[in-house]
Amino acid sequence: MMKKILIVPGMLVLLAACGTEEPPASNEQVEGPAASSEKDGKAANGREILITLEQTADPVKRNEAAAAVKESRDFKEGVMDEPTEELAEDMAVQQIEARAVYEAVETVYGKDLEFDKVGDIFLENQTSGAKEPGIWVGIKMPDERVDELAGILQKQVDAGEILAAPIHIYRIPHTRTDLNDLMYQAAKKLKPMAAAHSNPDSVSYSISADTITGAIEIGHNFLTENQIKELKQAFPDREVMIEQEGKMVPLEGEPTVKYSDSLVTSEPSEAGSYIVSLEEGRFLAVEAAPKDFGGSGGQHKYYSAIHFAFKDAKKLLEVGQRVEVEAAGSIQESYPGQGRAVFVEVLPPYQPEGADLTEAEAVKLALEGLDSKQFNFPAIRSVTYNGEQDRWTVEIVADDQETEKTVEDK
DSSP states (O other): OOOOOOSOOSEEEEEESSOOSSOOOOOOOOOOOOOOOSOOOOEETTEEEEEOOOOOSOOHHHHHHHHHHHTSHHHHTTSSSSOOHHHHHHHHHHHTHHHHHHHHHHHHHOSTTTGGGTEEEEEEOGGGTOSSOEEEEEESSOOHHHHHHHHHHHHHHHTTSSOSTTEEEEEOSSOHHHHHHHHHHHHHHHHHHHHTSSSGGGOOEEEEEETTTOOEEEEESSOOHHHHHHHHHHOTTSOEEEEEOSSOOOOTTSOSEEEOSSSOBSSOOOOSEEEEEEOSSEEEEEESSOBOOGGGTSOSSBOOEEEEEOTTHHHHOOTTOEEEEEEEEEEESSSSEEEEEEEEEEOOOBOOTTOSSOHHHHHHHHHHTSOTTTOSSOEEEEEEEETTTTEEEEEEEETTEEEEEEEEOO
8 A cells, every 4th residue: 555654844845747937935834841941052963953841741742642542543543654653753743833833833933834934844853764853943034033933842852742842943044035046047947948849748747946955856757868958058057966867758750559468368467557549639548457445445346547649649559458558647636637748658459379369459448429518537447258159258347337348259
C-alpha cells in the first residue's frame, strides 16, 4: 500500500508543464523546549539558535494528547507508515507542538503570508533520521517579536500543554518569500526552454527550493546538456541540482510508442493498463490489476483509471492493448485522473496455444458491444480462453455494474 506521510519536509515545490508567469504564492501549512530571553547563539545542526524554551513543568496535558495520537486509527492501521514509537512522536509533534507554533506565529506576525516575509517554518522527523527532530521556526532578521513569540509558547510549556525540546527558534538565511522569488526566477528560465521543444505539450518540469539550504532542485524530462549548463550559470551563488525524471520526451521524428520484442505471450498477465477507449488525441487506460484499500476503509478492488492526452493516439494505439505509460508531470486527482503521456510501451498480449485471437483483440470485441452509459469507465476484471468451446470470456466491471462478455475465437 502506498505510504502517506502527513509530516511535511522542508521543501517548497513548483510543478509546471510549460512554466509560470506569476511568482508562486505559498500557503503551505505544516501540522505537527519559561523562554530564555538570552539569545545564546547556541548552534544546532549548524543553525544559530535565537531562543531556547525551558521545560519547567511536567507535561501532563501534552502526554495525554500524545497518547491519543497512538490510539488513533491512522497510527494503528499504518496509514502514515509502519506504526513505531518514532512515528508516534513525529505525529504527536505535528499535532501538538507544530499546531501551537503556528497559532503563536499567527498571533505575533499576522495571518496569511505575513510570516513568509520574515522567515520560514518546517518540520524534521525522527522517522527521516533527523538528528534534532521537531518544529523549526526560522527568522531572517530577528526583532522584538521573537521574544513575544517565545513568551506565548513558554506559557504553554509552563502549563504542561506542550514540550519545549521539539521547538527550535533560530536564525535563517532566507525567508519563504525569498525562496518563492527564487523559484519564480528559475521558472522564467525554464519556460522558454520548454516552449522551444519540438513536442512542448509533453514536456514537464518541477522546481524545488530547499527551505534549509536554499538549494534549487529541478526535475525535468526534456532539458539538453547545454540548457542544463545555462540554468546552472544563471544562479552562480546557488547550488543547482538538475535530474531527469522518467523518460526523456521523444524529439521530432523519434517514436513515441514501443512494442515488445515478443509479439504475443502464452502466459496471462495483469501487468500495465488496458486501453478501454480511444479518441483522436487521448486514450483512457484502466489498470489491469486492482489495488486493495480495504485496510484503510476504502475499496477492496479499486481500478485506477487515467485519461492521457497523447498526440495521434487513435493512429498509434488500439483499444484492448495492455500498455505501460510514461506520464509527463503530475496526474490530476479525479476519476478518471487526467494526465499527459510522453511514451507508451505496448505489452505483448496473451494468446494461448490454439487460440486465433489475442487477449487484446478479445477485449476490444467485448468492449464494442458494451453499454457506454452503464459502463462509462470499464475495468477488465479477467480475460480467459476456453479451448474446448473455442471462445473467450471477458469480465467487465464499473462502479456497481458488472457483466460477462463471450467472444467467439474467430
